[in-house]
Amino acid sequence: GEYADSRGSRQGSPLEPSSWPTTNPKVAISYAFTGHTYHGYLYNRSHSIGDSLLGAKSYTSENNFTTGTRPQNVGADQDGGMRYAEETAEAYWASNPNTSDTIKYETTPLYYHSETIPRGSIVDIKSSDGQINTAVAVINSAEGIKINYNTGNNNAKPIKSTSRRSSQATRTTSSHGYGSSTGSANHKTNATARSTTHSGTKSGQWTVAAAGMVYVSDSHKYYSQVTNPDNYTYESESAAQSSGATRASRGNQYARP
Structure with missing residues (x-):
């Protein structure tokens, strides 16, 4: 029901993760994969389970959000990162609109020792009919940028928004x-x-x-x-x-x- 109700649109305002950095400048991230350069905020309030799958319920707890880089959130082409995992589930529902089968969708953020920002996440996706049974590894990094996973500090050069x-x-x-x-x-x-x-x-x-x-x-x-x-x-x-x-x-x- 939540997937159908969301219709692929945002269902609320992203909540601030417990370890959200004190500063989040706009930066330039160059992608070797696409040859494009992204200009915008380095960090996103990244869903563990997206609103396109969980609807408004995805905004009820800050524990459903982690501090993720832009590439972690949507990849180099808007269809990678956590978005790729979401689209895997979305494609299943779109191809099986009247099914009574279900999907188990579980995201596990991965932290190194006592760091407060995850190095990545593992998204396990399994449909009850067996069509989907996969694990998606998502790395929380940005090309050419060094990140302190305790504070969010980084060596990226801030840019002007325009x-x-x-x-x-x-x-x-x-x-x-x-x-x-x-x-x-x-x-x-x-x-x-x-x-x-x-x-x-x-x-x-x-x-x-x-x-x-x-x-x-x-x-x-x-x-x-x-x-x-x-x-x-x-x-x-x-x-x-x-x-x-x-x-x-x-x-x-x-x-x-």
């Missing part, structure tokens, strides 16, 4: 020798040019992208509707795809595919 949008705007205008307003006008004649002008249409709390346009997040997923367009890069879908971004497979209360 770095991705600003750098893209700079590349667009400098390549054509235009200022920002001229660069935006040039976008009308060049479908692949990037733009930071959010000219979508308002519909209630949502801003809807124009035909052929999308909102791209710092994690290289793009959406057609968002609640806060300033948090995204507004560009043509073809430009988003050429830069390696992909359409998000599901939405939440902030963005819709």
